[in-house]
Amino acid sequence: MKEPVPTAKRPRLEKRKQLTRLRLMKSAYALMADKGHTIVSIQEITSAADVGFGTFYTYFASKEAIYDALVEEVLEASGKVVDAATRRLDDPAERLSAGIQYTLMQADADPLWGKFLLSSLLAPSAATMGLGKFFMRDVQQGVAQGRFVLHDAEMSVVAVAGTLYAVLHRGAHGRGATAGAQGLADALAGAEGDPAVQSLPRRTAAQVLRMLGVPPPQATHLAARPLPPIAAFASFFDADLA
Amino acid sequence: MKEPVPTAKRPRLEKRKQLTRLRLMKSAYALMADKGHTIVSIQEITSAADVGFGTFYTYFASKEAIYDALVEEVLEASGKVVDAATRRLDDPAERLSAGIQYTLMQADADPLWGKFLLSSLLAPSAATMGLGKFFMRDVQQGVAQGRFVLHDAEMSVVAVAGTLYAVLHRGAHGRGATAGAQGLADALAGAEGDPAVQSLPRRTAAQVLRMLGVPPPQATHLAARPLPPIAAFASFFDADLA
Numbered sequence: 001m002k003e004p005v006p007t008a009k010r011p012r013l014e015k016r017k018q019l020t021r022l023r024l025m026k027s028a029y030a031l032m033a034d035k036g037h038t039i040v041s042i043q044e045i046t047s048a049a050d051v052g053f054g055t056f057y058t059y060f061a062s063k064e065a066i067y068d069a070l071v072e073e074v075l076e077a078s079g080k081v082v083d084a085a086t087r088r089l090d091d092p093a094e095r096l097s098a099g100i101q102y103t104l105m106q107a108d109a110d111p112l113w114g115k116f117l118l119s120s121l122l123a124p125s126a127a128t129m130g131l132g133k134f135f136m137r138d139v140q141q142g143v144a145q146g147r148f149v150l151h152d153a154e155m156s157v158v159a160v161a162g163t164l165y166a167v168l169h170r171g172a173h174g175r176g177a178t179a180g181a182q183g184l185a186d187a188l189a190g191a192e193g194d195p196a197v198q199s200l201p202r203r204t205a206a207q208v209l210r211m212l213g214v215p216p217p218q219a220t221h222l223a224a225r226p227l228p229p230i231a232a233f234a235s236f237f238d239a240d241l242a
Numbered sequence: 243m244k245e246p247v248p249t250a251k252r253p254r255l256e257k258r259k260q261l262t263r264l265r266l267m268k269s270a271y272a273l274m275a276d277k278g279h280t281i282v283s284i285q286e287i288t289s290a291a292d293v294g295f296g297t298f299y300t301y302f303a304s305k306e307a308i309y310d311a312l313v314e315e316v317l318e319a320s321g322k323v324v325d326a327a328t329r330r331l332d333d334p335a336e337r338l339s340a341g342i343q344y345t346l347m348q349a350d351a352d353p354l355w356g357k358f359l360l361s362s363l364l365a366p367s368a369a370t371m372g373l374g375k376f377f378m379r380d381v382q383q384g385v386a387q388g389r390f391v392l393h394d395a396e397m398s399v400v401a402v403a404g405t406l407y408a409v410l411h412r413g414a415h416g417r418g419a420t421a422g423a424q425g426l427a428d429a430l431a432g433a434e435g436d437p438a439v440q441s442l443p444r445r446t447a448a449q450v451l452r453m454l455g456v457p458p459p460q461a462t463h464l465a466a467r468p469l470p471p472i473a474a475f476a477s478f479f480d481a482d483l484a
Contacts (some may be wrong), residue, residue, distance in 0.1 A: 163404040
C-alpha cells in the first residue's frame with residue numbers, strides 16, 4: 001500500500017502535536033489523580049501543561065473527553081499488561097485474584113497511578129472502561145462457570161469496587177479506616193491464623209473472592225498461589241515524553 | 243447545689259460565644275462535606291462563618307479539632323438516635339442491619355449529612371468515633387455470639403467501610419460504579435429473584451451481613467424485617483442556631 005509521501009515539515013508537525021497532546025494528558029493525569037477528575041478545571045490543565053487555553057480544544061472536546069482518554073490509555077494499558085500475564089490461568093477466580101494483586105502492587109510502586117485509579121474507581125465508567133472491563137469479564141466468566149455465586153450481582157460489584165477503593169485509599173492517604181479495624185483485629189486475635197504475615201494484596205484478593213461466594217478456605221488458598229510472571233509496567237508518560 | 247449567680251452580662255456573652263462556635267462548626271461542616279476535610283482551610287471556614295481568622299483559635303486548636311468536634315457532635319448525635327431505636331433488638335445482626343438502613347435513609351433525606359458522613363468514612367477515626375463506634379460494637383458482639391464469622395477481621399471491616407462508602411458515593415454523586423454493575427446485574431437477571439423490588443438500604447444491609455459471614459438466606463430475611471420505630475432526626479444545626 002502506498003501512503004502519501006510526507007513533506008519535510010509534516011512529520012515534525014505531527015510529532016509536535018503528539019507531544020502537546022501528551023503534555024495535556026500528563027498534566028490532567030497528575031491533577032485528576034490529586035483532586036479527583038470532577039474538581040479539576042481545563043484552565044488548570046492548560047496552565048500546568050504550559051499550553052494556551054484554546055489549544056485544549058484542538059485535542060479534546062471536553063474535560064470528560066480527556067478523562068476518558070486517560071482511563072483508556074493509562075489504565076487500560078496497565079490492564080493489558082496484567083491480562084497478558086494472567087490470561088493463561090483457566091480458573092477465573094485465580095485470574096481475578098492475580099489481577100487484583102498485580103493492580104495493588106502497581107498502585108504501591110507508582111503512587112500517582114494508584115491515586116488516578118482511586119479517583120476513577122467509583123466513576124460511572126468504572127465497570128466499562130480501563131481496568132473495570134477486565135474485572136467485569138472475569139466476574140461474568142466466574143458466574144457462568146459456577147465459580148462465583150452472587151446473591152445480588154449489582155450490590156456485589158458495588159461492594160467489591162468499594163473494598164478496592166478503601167484499600168487503595170489507605171495506600172494513598174495512610175491507614176484510614178484500618179486504624180480502628182486493627183483494634184477489632186487485635187480483639188479477635190488468634191481466631192484464624194495471623195493475617196499480619198500475609199501481604200495486603202493477598203488479603204485483599206482473598207477478601208474479594210469471599211465476597212464473590214468462593215468458600216473461605218479456597219479463597220485463602222487461591223490468593224496464596226504464586227503469581228504468574230508479568231512484564232514490567234512501563235510508565236505511560238515517561239516512555240512517551242522521553 | 244449552688245451555682246455562682248451570673249452577672250447580667252455573662253449569660254449573653256456565653257450565648258454569643260456558643261453561637262460563634264456553632265457558626266464555625268456549621269461552616270466547617272458544609273465545606274468539609276463538600277470537599278473532604280483535608281482540603282478545607284481554616285481561612286475558608288472563618289470567611290464562610292463571617293468570623294475573624296484569629297477567632298477560630300478561641301474555639302478550636304486546629305482544623306483536626308473542629309473536624310473531630312463535628313464527627314462527635316453531628317454524627318454521634320445521629321448514632322445515638324439510631325442506637326436508641328435499635329438497642330432493644332437482641333440479635334446483633336438485626337441491630338446492625340437496622341442501623342445501616344436508618345443511616346442510609348438519613349443520608350438520603352439530608353444530602354449534606356450524607357456527604358459529611360461520606361467524607362468521614364475512610365478517615366483514621368472512622369472506627370472509633372461518630373457512627374463507627376456503634377458499628378464496631380455490634381460487630382464485636384456478633385463475633386462474640388458466633389453470629390458473625392470473620393476470616394480476616396481487619397479486611398472485613400475495611401471491606402464493609404468501602405461498601406458503605408461506595409453506596410453513599412452513589413447517593414452523593416449519581417449512580418457511579420453502579421452504572422456498569424447494572425449491566426452485570428442485567429446479564430445475570432433471574433438468577434435470584436429481582437433485587438430491583440428491594441430498597442437500596444435493605445440490599446446494602448443484606449450485602450454487609452453476607453460479608454460478615456451471615457448465611458445469604460438469613461441475611462436477606464434479616465434485612466427485610468420491619469424496622470423498629472425511630473425518633474425524628476433533629477437537624478443538628480437548625481435546632482441550635484434557630
